[in-house]
Amino acid sequence: TDQPLVLGIETSCDETGVGVVRGHTLLADAIASSVDEHARFGGVVPEVASRAHLEAMTPTVDRALSEAGVTLADVDAIAVTAGPGLAGALLVGVAAAKAYALGLGKPLYGVNHLTAHVAVDQLEHGPLPKPCVALLVSGGHSSLLLVPDVASDVRPLGATVDDAAGEAFDKVARVLDLGFPGGPYIDRAAREGDPASISFPRGKYEDGTYDFSFSGLKTAVARWVESRERAGDPVPVADVAAAFQEAVVDVLTKKAIAACKDNDASHLLIGGGVAANSRLRALAQERCEAAGIRLRVPRPKLCTDNGAMVAALGAELVGAGLAPSALDLPADSSLPI
Numbered sequence: 001t002d003q004p005l006v007l008g009i010e011t012s013c014d015e016t017g018v019g020v021v022r023g024h025t026l027l028a029d030a031i032a033s034s035v036d037e038h039a040r041f042g043g044v045v046p047e048v049a050s051r052a053h054l055e056a057m058t059p060t061v062d063r064a065l066s067e068a069g070v071t072l073a074d075v076d077a078i079a080v081t082a083g084p085g086l087a088g089a090l091l092v093g094v095a096a097a098k099a100y101a102l103g104l105g106k107p108l109y110g111v112n113h114l115t116a117h118v119a120v121d122q123l124e125h126g127p128l129p130k131p132c133v134a135l136l137v138s139g140g141h142s143s144l145l146l147v148p149d150v151a152s153d154v155r156p157l158g159a160t161v162d163d164a165a166g167e168a169f170d171k172v173a174r175v176l177d178l179g180f181p182g183g184p185y186i187d188r189a190a191r192e193g194d195p196a197s198i199s200f201p202r203g204k205y206e207d208g209t210y211d212f213s214f215s216g217l218k219t220a221v222a223r224w225v226e227s228r229e230r231a232g233d234p235v236p237v238a239d240v241a242a243a244f245q246e247a248v249v250d251v252l253t254k255k256a257i258a259a260c261k262d263n264d265a266s267h268l269l270i271g272g273g274v275a276a277n278s279r280l281r282a283l284a285q286e287r288c289e290a291a292g293i294r295l296r297v298p299r300p301k302l303c304t305d306n307g308a309m310v311a312a313l314g315a316e317l318v319g320a321g322l323a324p325s326a327l328d329l330p331a332d333s334s335l336p337i
C-alpha cells in the first residue's frame with residue numbers, strides 16, 4: 001500500500017512503548033513497564049524509569065517489528081514522544097529514535113504526548129470528526145483540548161492547576177491502604193460503596209473555566225479518614241472510594257460536555273489511564289447521550305501510555321505532508337501543545 005509505515009517510540013513516564021502502524025492500521029503495540037519497580041515507592045521514580053527504558057528499548061523495538069511482521073528496512077518514518085514527561089525518560093526515547101532515523105536514513109518526527117493520546121483513537125474508531133473535544137486524564141496530566149485537526153491544530157482549553165486526576169486516585173488509594181497504582185483499586189472498591197454517603201468538595205466546579213483542581217479533594221478525603229481513625233471508628237473504605245470517585249468524574253464530565261457545547265463539537269474523546277475508570281465511562285456516556293454528543297473511548301490498552309499512539313500521530317503528520325523534525329530534536333519535559 002502507499003500508506004506510510006511508521007515506528008513510534010514512547011518513553012515519557014514508566015512505560016517503554018513501541019508501536020508500528022500503517023496509516024490508521026495498528027500492526028504492533030509492544031510495551032515494557034517498570035511499574036512494579038515503582039510500586040514500593042508509591043509513585044514513579046524518574047531515575048528508575050530512565051534506566052528501565054534504556055534496558056527495554058532495543059528488545060521492545062525488536063518485539064514490535066516482529067509482531068508487525070516487518071523489518072527496520074520497511075519503516076518509512078520514526079516518531080517519538082518529545083514531551084511533555086520526565087526529562088531523563090524522554091531523553092532515552094529521543095536518543096533511540098534519532099539513532100534509528102539516522103541509521104536508516106528515514107525522517108524523524110518528534111510529537112507531543114498529549115496529541116498522541118488523541119491520535120491513537122483513529123486506530124480504533126477511524127478518522128476523528130473535526131472538531132472534537134478530548135479529555136485526557138492520567139497520572140501525569142488532566143487536560144481538555146479542542147481538536148480541529150489532530151495533525152496541525154490542537155488547542156488547550158484547560159488543565160489541572162495542581163494534581164492530575166490519576167495522581168488524586170493514587171494518593172487517595174494510599175490513604176485507604178489500597179495498592180499502587182490506585183485507580184483500579186478505587187474503581188473496584190467503589191462498586192460496593194454509596195457515592196452519596198459522603199459529600200466531598202468539587203474543585204472549580206462552577207468557576208466557568210475548563211481547568212481542574214484535585215488537591216483540595218485529596219486533602220478533604222485524607223482529613224475525613226483521619227478524623228474517623230482518631231475517633232476509633234472504622235473507615236468505610238467502599239463509601240469513601242465511591243464518594244471520592246464521584247467527585248472526580250462529576251467535574252471531569254461536566255466540564256468536558258460544556259467544552260463540546262461551547263465549541264460545537266459533536267464528539268467527545270476520552271483518553272489516558274483514568275479513561276479505564278468504569279464510573280467515568282458510565283457517567284460520560286449518560287451525559288453525552290443527554291446532550292446529543294457521541295463518546296469515543298479507545299480500548300484500555302490504547303488509553304494508557306503506549307507506542308502505538310506515537311506511531312499513529314507520526315503517520316498523521318507524514319500523511320499531512322508536514323516537515324520532519326531536525327536531528328537535534330530536543331526532549332522537552334514541559335513541551336506545550
Ligand code: KG4
Nearest residue numbers: 138139140166181183187273274276277304
Ligand atoms: O496513562 P497512564 O497509564 O500513565 C500516565 O500517568 O501517563 O495512567 C496511569 C494512571 C494512574 O494514576 C492510575 O491510577 C490511573 O491511571 N488509572 C485509573 C484506573 N486505571 C488506571 N484511575 C481510575 N480508575 C481506573 N480504573
Ligand code: ZN
Nearest residue numbers: 117138272305
Ligand atoms: Zn499519557
